[in-house]
Amino acid sequence: MKQELVHVLAGNSFAVSDAEGDMRPDPQAPVGLFSFDTRFLSHWVLTVDGSPLDALSRDDLEYFETRFVLVPGTASHYVDATVSVIRHRSIDDSFNERITVLNHSARPAEYTVRMEVGNDFADTSEIAGPRPRPVTVTRNPSQLRLRYARERFSRETVVTATEPAEVDDAGLTFRINVPPNGSWTTDLHVQMVLRGEGSRDIRAHLETHQQQVRADMRQQLQDWRDRVPQLSAARRTVRETYQTCLSDLAALRYTPLSYPEAVPVGGLPWAMTLYGRDAIVTCLETLPFTPELAPATLRMLALTQGGQLDDAHDEEPGKIICETRYGESAAFGDEPTSFYFGAADTTPLFVVLLDEYELWSGDADLVRQLRHPARMALDWIDAYGDLCGDGYLRYQRRNTRRGVINQCWKNSPDAIRDRHGHAPAFPRATCELQGYAYDAKVRGARMAREFWNDPAYADRLEHEAAALKERFNRDFWLPERGYYALALEPDGTPVDALASNIGHLLWSGIVEEDRAVSVAGHLMDDRMFSGWGVRTYADGQLPYNPVAPHLGAVWPADNALIAAGLRRYGFDWEAARIVDAMFALAERLDGPVPEVVAGYPRQVTKYPVQLPSAGRPQSWSSGALLMLLATGLGLRPCGENLLVDPVLPEGFGQLDVLDIPGRWGYSDAHARDRGPRGEGHRRRLRG
Amino acid sequence: MAASAAEHLANRVDGRHPELPETTAGTLRLDIRADGHTDHWYLTIHDQDVDVSRSSAEADLVVAADRAVFDRLAAGRAHIGSALLRNDVYARGDLRLLMSLRRLFPGPPDARHPRTCGLIGEAAR
Numbered sequence: 001m002k003q004e005l006v007h008v009l010a011g012n013s014f015a016v017s018d019a020e021g022d023m024r025p026d027p028q029a030p031v032g033l034f035s036f037d038t039r040f041l042s043h044w045v046l047t048v049d050g051s052p053l054d055a056l057s058r059d060d061l062e063y064f065e066t067r068f069v070l071v072p073g074t075a076s077h078y079v080d081a082t083v084s085v086i087r088h089r090s091i092d093d094s095f096n097e098r099i100t101v102l103n104h105s106a107r108p109a110e111y112t113v114r115m116e117v118g119n120d121f122a123d124t125s126e127i128a129g130p131r132p133r134p135v136t137v138t139r140n141p142s143q144l145r146l147r148y149a150r151e152r153f154s155r156e157t158v159v160t161a162t163e164p165a166e167v168d169d170a171g172l173t174f175r176i177n178v179p180p181n182g183s184w185t186t187d188l189h190v191q192m193v194l195r196g197e198g199s200r201d202i203r204a205h206l207e208t209h210q211q212q213v214r215a216d217m218r219q220q221l222q223d224w225r226d227r228v229p230q231l232s233a234a235r236r237t238v239r240e241t242y243q244t245c246l247s248d249l250a251a252l253r254y255t256p257l258s259y260p261e262a263v264p265v266g267g268l269p270w271a272m273t274l275y276g277r278d279a280i281v282t283c284l285e286t287l288p289f290t291p292e293l294a295p296a297t298l299r300m301l302a303l304t305q306g307g308q309l310d311d312a313h314d315e316e317p318g319k320i321i322c323e324t325r326y327g328e329s330a331a332f333g334d335e336p337t338s339f340y341f342g343a344a345d346t347t348p349l350f351v352v353l354l355d356e357y358e359l360w361s362g363d364a365d366l367v368r369q370l371r372h373p374a375r376m377a378l379d380w381i382d383a384y385g386d387l388c389g390d391g392y393l394r395y396q397r398r399n400t401r402r403g404v405i406n407q408c409w410k411n412s413p414d415a416i417r418d419r420h421g422h423a424p425a426f427p428r429a430t431c432e433l434q435g436y437a438y439d440a441k442v443r444g445a446r447m448a449r450e451f452w453n454d455p456a457y458a459d460r461l462e463h464e465a466a467a468l469k470e471r472f473n474r475d476f477w478l479p480e481r482g483y484y485a486l487a488l489e490p491d492g493t494p495v496d497a498l499a500s501n502i503g504h505l506l507w508s509g510i511v512e513e514d515r516a517v518s519v520a521g522h523l524m525d526d527r528m529f530s531g532w533g534v535r536t537y538a539d540g541q542l543p544y545n546p547v548a549p550h551l552g553a554v555w556p557a558d559n560a561l562i563a564a565g566l567r568r569y570g571f572d573w574e575a576a577r578i579v580d581a582m583f584a585l586a587e588r589l590d591g592p593v594p595e596v597v598a599g600y601p602r603q604v605t606k607y608p609v610q611l612p613s614a615g616r617p618q619s620w621s622s623g624a625l626l627m628l629l630a631t632g633l634g635l636r637p638c639g640e641n642l643l644v645d646p647v648l649p650e651g652f653g654q655l656d657v658l659d660i661p662g663r664w665g666y667s668d669a670h671a672r673d674r675g676p677r678g679e680g681h682r683r684r685l686r687g
Numbered sequence: 688m689a690a691s692a693a694e695h696l697a698n699r700v701d702g703r704h705p706e707l708p709e710t711t712a713g714t715l716r717l718d719i720r721a722d723g724h725t726d727h728w729y730l731t732i733h734d735q736d737v738d739v740s741r742s743s744a745e746a747d748l749v750v751a752a753d754r755a756v757f758d759r760l761a762a763g764r765a766h767i768g769s770a771l772l773r774n775d776v777y778a779r780g781d782l783r784l785l786m787s788l789r790r791l792f793p794g795p796p797d798a799r800h801p802r803t804c805g806l807i808g809e810a811a812r
């Protein structure tokens with residue numbers, strides 16, 4: 001079995017090591033110390049008297065802090081039982097490791113403690129095979145500096161020790177004498193420098209980044225916990241899941257170079273940067289709990305909104321960003337990721353989030369301030385997103401070398417297939433994109449009427465939304481199947497596949513009322529619902545594969561939107577089944593909620609099967625459980641009040657959430673599951 | 688022949704820019720370095736209007752680079768964000784204003800509208 005990896009993280013900085021705290025490059029995983037998409041340590045190995053160390057215990061104190069207790073030797077063979085070592089590491093804008101050596105014998109002892117240090121300065125996009133880079137090493141008695149430069153681009157790792165050391169090009173050696181039953185300690189401080197002008201760190205010149213430096217992580221986390229609603233639940237695991245998700249969301253906030261407030265990154269290990277889609281969905285999921293993420297995300301996305309036509313970056317005016325990175329590959333255009341726009345859903349979802357945030361917060365000023373970017377986003381849908389001129393939002397990459405093939409949330413290259421495995425032609429109009437576009441127009445109309453003083457524009461958007469809904473229900477509906485096509489080909493041919501995308505249609509409100517029963521029925525039958533959640537793609541179709549992320553596996557973020565959609569159309573008990581399944585999944589997997597689990601039937605595996613490629617923690621997975629909680633509680637802004645209309649799964653018992661922030665100030669939600677018999681008057685699929 | 692950065696600033700940046708949000712306001716100084724001296728261009732952005740003048744006064748954001756880099760930006764051959772990451776461009780101050788420059792300098796001259804691209808099509812895979 002693959003060895004367990006241990007991480008500490010803070011924003012877009014993170015360190016991944018083995019269970020002993022050591023780091024060695026691994027082509028399969030980003031092991032090492034990373035920040036701003038660059039590896040700053042690829043080799044970080046501690047020995048005592050030349051012997052490796054073995055972990056006796058580990059304490060993951062907070063997301064940014066871990067303590068390892070170690071002894072020399074291997075699990076089967078302890079070299080010396082009279083000495084033990086504690087590695088206590090933490091990460092903020094730098095990486096810190098306190099090494100304590102304990103002599104348990106009654107005599108003074110001499111040890112040689114060595115930290116091997118090396119770095120390849122790999123970019124996060126090339127972990128599988130980093131290219132060799134010339135690294136310059138300089139040193140003085142307490143410090144080792146590793147530096148890499150390409151033209152004017154430069155990154156530097158500076159390792160400093162508080163105790164005297166012998167420093168060579170490959171590490172630091174401490175020859176120490178420890179008194180009987182005594183200890184010795186040194187602090188190793190690893191600075192990650194992004195070199196700017198005059199050999200100072202780029203960030204030192206940026207106002208947007210100055211208040212960030214050396215933040216008190218512990219205090220920040222405490223403040224975050226103090227701000228969120230307090231939850232009490234009869235079911236202990238619901239409380240634990242709630243706390244875990246909130247900690248993970250705190251961990252995954254980072255402050256971009258160009259903006260002074262924290263926004264969510266995608267998640268560990270591959271998506272430790274701003275992804276437009278993940279950030280928007282996370283904000284939508286967490287509005288009742290951590291609304292502070294939304295205004296920062298909206299402003300940051302508005303700031304980086306597309307301004308030009310640019311094929312390499314798949315950019316068009318008004319488009320909302322897909323991904324932004326700071327590493328060498330992005331800087332030199334080896335990857336288009338400095339500002340990459342290959343996403344067709346982020347732009348309408350930006351409008352949806354702005355409106356939804358106002359409904360919860362009452363922050364009308366933000367809607368007025370972001371009128372221009374919101375208008376550009378709405379204009380983008382028709383001016384650039386409608387690639388065939390038939391009124392549907394489509395995608396096709398212009399960067400055919402490095403661009404993303406499927407520019408929707410199901411973004412793996414083979415994600416969009418019909419039930420027989422046929423790949424539709426480009427440009428592709430997946431169904432959920434039409435739902436997002438419809439919702440954006442409906443919400444844009446509300447904002448135009450209420451805040452932008454533009455009733456004529458509001459009328460136009462409402463008219464366009466109604467026409468889109470009618471057109472969509474005509475062209476995408478497969479009457480013989482009873483569900484909507486996954487996509488349309490350029491010539492209008494429907495792509496027949498039963499996929500979770502139809503759940504998003506409920507969430508967006510584009511489904512005709514009389515078709516919702518059939519859609520909900522498909523989502524909840526055994527081909528789609530695994531017992532842990534709704535699969536991305538239904539069993540019984542040729543491309544179905546329970547371990548393929550977008551062709552059969554189960555995503556919490558997907559399920560959160562589907563459950564909200566089910567409730568929107570009155571399928572309260574079906575939504576509650578998903579809430580129940582997802583909380584069961586979260587409580588069986590210790591720690592953060594993964595982005596995806598396999599689609600095997602629950603009655604077969606009894607346990608959610610994890611996929612090795614699945615990231616955790618992930619912002620939109622942690623947010624998903626919060627949204628599912630809100631869906632179960634039936635939280636909804638209604639005018640100036642918070643509406644609470646709970647339908648909780650059986651077994652939840654009493655659930656209370658206190659101090660839910662919003663335009664009402666603070667409000668409480670009290671709920672109780674209604675026991676095994678449920679309630680008669682609610683809409684149900686089966687009696 | 689593409690315009691130099693100086694020509695671009697004088698002829699195409701000075702004036703009204705409906706593509707800028709009406710809420711964007713601030714001052715930018717571009718320090719264009721060549722042959723041992725620096726040309727200072729001063730941009731005042733207010734209410735979708737950009738006023739271009741020559742001044743070395745302090746600004747909310749100062750952006751400095753060699754003339755060759757600015758010329759590439761003015762020709763749409765470089766992206767201001769990538770140039771910053773490469774350290775081809777140095778920035779000091781309020782980086783939020785940097786993205787306004789993305790709107791004020793052109794995109795790549797060979798860029799296509801996605802609709803024209805869609806007609807050509809990429810084979811399904």
